[in-house]
Amino acid sequence: MAKDDVPGVGPYGGPAGGWGALHAVAKALRGQMAVASDARALLRVNQPQGFDCPGCAWPDPKHTSSFEFCENGAKAVSWEATSKRATPEFFAEHPVSDLWTWSDFALESEGRLTHPLAYDAQTDRFAPIAWDEAFRRIGEALRSLPDPNLAEFYTSGRTSNEAAFLYQLLAREFGTNNFPDCSNMCHEASSVGLPESIGVGKGTVTLEDFDRCDAIFCIGHNPGTNHPRMLTTLRAASKRGVPIVVFNPLRERGLERFAAPQDPIEMATLGSTPIASAYYQLKVGGDVAVLKGMMKALAAADAAALAAGREGVLDHAFIAEHTLGLEPLLADLDATSWPAIEARSGLSRADIEAAADVYAKADRVIVCYGMGVTQHRHGVSNVQQIANLLLLRGNIGREGAGICPLRGHSNVQGDRTVGITEIPTPAFLDRLQAVFGFEPPRAKGHNAVEAVQAICEGRAKALVCLGGNLAVAMSDPAVVFAGLRRLDLAVHVATKLNRSHLLLAKQSFILPCLGRTEMDMQAEGRQSVTVEDSMSVVHASRGGLKPASEHLLSEPAIVAGLAQAALPDSKVDWAWLVADYSRIRDKIEAVFPDFADFNERIRTPGGFRLHVAASEREWRTSTGKANFLIAPGLNEDPAVAGDGVLTLTTIRSHDQFNTTIYGLDDRYRGISGRRDVVFANAQDLAERGLKHGDPVELEAVFDDGRPAPSRIYGGLIVVAHDIARGSLAAYYPEANVLVSLADYDARSGTPSYKSIAVLLRRAGSMGSDAAESFERDL
Known part of the structure; x- marks a missing residue:
């Protein structure tokens, strides 16, 4: 069956970006924004006096242009600034x-929430409720918990630093680190992994480092969909001849070629710029095998060079001064065979050695990676192997080199920085106590x-969500949905309706908040x-x-309202803090020394960079050095044996941001108007007697190779x-x-969305009993 014969499936020949992106932006604006002046809000995205894009966390250049947004950023803005309303x-x-x-x-397509809502069981409807009454009832429910640890306080990465800081303050004064x-x-x-390796859990590079690097390695990420503004940076590097080496199981258009919508020549000539200089399609879960293979090749080349009296390939001076653990790493690499590396990675030794040669010839290397590396049951160890690779040639803590984790939500890193953590350090808690009493x-x-x-087992009774769509984002929906329906209290701070809001507790509330695009007026003025x-x-x-409605409150104001209701004897003057957000920033500065002169420094266009110790070769590890850390074996997830077992990774479509679905197209992969697809290699299909366009189903496989009939995904x-x-x-999230x-990294708690052992078969092959059981679970 030809691709054109399958409805909604066909080839896409264009580059990432280009006219296709402009058309998609225009379509998004037409579909969401009724007022032209609102559409002009895009001109304020990522500008010094404007608002930060609610999409990805890629940084802004120091010298911004008039159009500092990408296609998916425009979708995110139009989705939030929509003229559609979900009214009472x-x-x-x-x-x-x-x-x-x-x-x-x-x-979500119903538009912005306009009023605070409480669920009425008698009518099975959400009904409007006054803010004071909502806060009173929520505060009463929280105070009635016999133990504060029965409450869970969830945070979305779109939350601002100010809201996140107040939120952690509320929960900790309430009495929990949940x-x-x-x-x-x-x-x-x-x-979790990088602090053990280099002493800090963040990337070490700046945007300017991409202007000075000699090679870029991209592992397990798709910038064309998940952080499209990165393509401008990769394009600039490609144009100056920097090799860009890609390791990814799928061919992704954004890593192949890109047409910059702001480049009149590329747009007029329908041209584009190649991104990857080498593209290696490793197997899902083959990252550690590739990384070990590259390090093994580097170690062999170093030994040969030294034996011949030449300068070594490894940076021995850096290693001696700044690191520990090289010898055990070399021994592990020596014990790892090339046949095993080839089998697990799906790549040839020649390909891996070629990639290692590019790395060895570059003086300054940046490695970028995404959730294709982290969302495995040994994700912590995966990340540490990237750090190992960079440390071998001193590529951390110098200009034009470093490690670059690609974050998704626009402030997912910031909310952790200001205290959203379940594992607070004693020093942080001591400062919090000193400042707030x-x-x-x-x-x-x-x-x-x-x-x-804890919720599913009855060890948690209340859930407060500052944004997000927790139930849908989490794995195992049949179990999670049932658990959340047994809560005593569910509170959701949100801009739009989503499925998590419909998982009803004994008391359920939806509290509508301002979006990033909207004017925030408080007692002391605009914030x-x-x-x-x-x-x-x-x-x-x-x-x-x-604002979409006069009944909206800001996230900091909502947190303060919840705190005043839940903590009648609070030590914190919540109303005073919310009246002027600079007061919140003063408190952040008092608790976190890295935020010195916070209010002053954010007045500088572009803001300021927090101190990242590893960027200065200051290693805040337990040893005082950067540490080479070993990954046992080559499996990022348990190896599952069995006839016909394949490994599935979840992916986002191009019309999607996390769990938010903007539309049903995935342009770069040739999908339009549908999401009920599974992508497969043609040879794997032929071996199973399947062909393109066939109806199929997926069944998960336990670690011991047994099928898991309670986890079946059909209708594909x-x-x-x-x-x-x-x-x-x-x-994702359907898969x-x-x-x-139970499938998560025990060290970080990250679910293994990127490596799922499954059986692929023609639809209708599973037994009727299993099918009925699965339907009942959902």
Whole structure:
């Protein structure tokens, strides 16, 4: 069956960006914004006096242009600044039992929430409620908990530094460190792994380092969809001849070629700039094998050079002064065979050695990586192997080189910086106590997986969500949905309706907040908030649009309202803090020394960079050095044996940001109007008697090779795609049904969304009993 014969599936021949991106921006604006002046808000995105894009966390250049936004940034802005409204009349018309049958796309498409809402069980509807009454009831419910650790306080990465700081202050004065956070589900492996390697859980590069590097390695990420503004940076590097080496199971258009919409020549000539100089399609889960293979090749080349009396390939002076653990690493590499590396990675020794040669010939190297590296059951170890590779040639702590974790949400890094963590350090808690005068809890709290497990087991009774769509983002929805329905209290601070809001507790509330694009007026006047990008630069964000409703409150104001209701004897003057956000920033500065002169420094266009010790070769590890750390074996997840087992990775479509679905197209992969697809290698299909366009289903496989009939994903068509042998890909979050809540990295708590052992077969092959059981679970 030809691709053109499958509805909604066809080839896409254009580059990333270009006219296709401009057309998509125009379509998004037409579909969401009714007022031309609101559409002009795009001209204020990522500008010094404007607002930070609510999309990805890629940093802003020091010298901004008139159009500092990308296609998906425009979608994010139009999605938030939409003219559509979900009013009380809408909720009066639709009972929750009806809304539950809607798609996630349809729920959010109703537009902005306009009033605070409380669920009424008698009518099965959300009804408007006054803010004071909502706060009173929520505060009463929280105070009635016999133990503060029965409450979970979830945070979305779009939350500003000011709101996040107040939120952690509320929860800690309430008495818990239960801070499940969206970062737990994406880059927590970086936050846990990198401190052990280099002493800091953040990237070490700046945007300017990309102007000075000699090679870039891209591992396990897709910038064309997930952080498109990065393409401008990669394009500039490519144009000056920098080799860009890509390791990714799928061919992704944004890593192949890019047409800059701001370049009149490329647009007029329909030209584009090649991105990858070498593109290696490793198997899903083959990253550690590749990294070990490259390090093994470097070690061999170094030994040969030294034996011949030449200068070594490794940076021995740097290693001697700054690191520990080289000899055990070399011994591990020596014990790892090339046949094993080739089998696990899906690449040839020659290809891996060629990539290592590019690395060895470059004086300054940056390695960028995404969730294709972190979302595995050994994600922490995966990240540490990237650090090892960079340390071998001194590529951390110098200009034009370093490690670059690619964060998703615009402030997912910042909310952690200002205290959203379930594992607070004693020093931080001591400063918090000194500044605010209460004794904060000292015990470790819950991360996202632990919080959901506690909810499902009845060890947590209240959930407060500052943004996000926790239930849909989490793995194992059949289990998670049932657990959240047993809560006593569920509170959701949100701009739009999503499925998590429909998982009803004994008391459920939806509290609508201002978006990043909207003007925030408080008692002392118009306010700005701050965010931290993925390269540790903190800058101001100032919305300018009229709020979607006069009944909206800002996130800091909502947190303060909750705190005043839940903590009647609070040590904190919440109203005073919220009246002027500079007062919140003064308190952040008092608790976190790296924020010295906070209010003064954010007045500088572009903001300021926080101190990243490893960037200065200051190693805040337990040894005082950067550490080479060994990954046992080559498996990023448990090896699953069995006939026909394939490994599936979840992916985002081009019309998507995390769990938010902007539309049903995935332009660069040739998909339009649908999401019910699984991408597969044509040879893998032929071996199973399948062909492109066939109806199929997926069944997860336990670690011991047994099928898991309670985790089946059906109703799919299979699409023959340019993907590595033995690998499959399907859309997140729908494919989360295949991931058990127990499938996560024990060290970081990150679910293993990127490596799921499955069986692929023609639809209808599973037994009727299993199918019925699966339907009942959902």
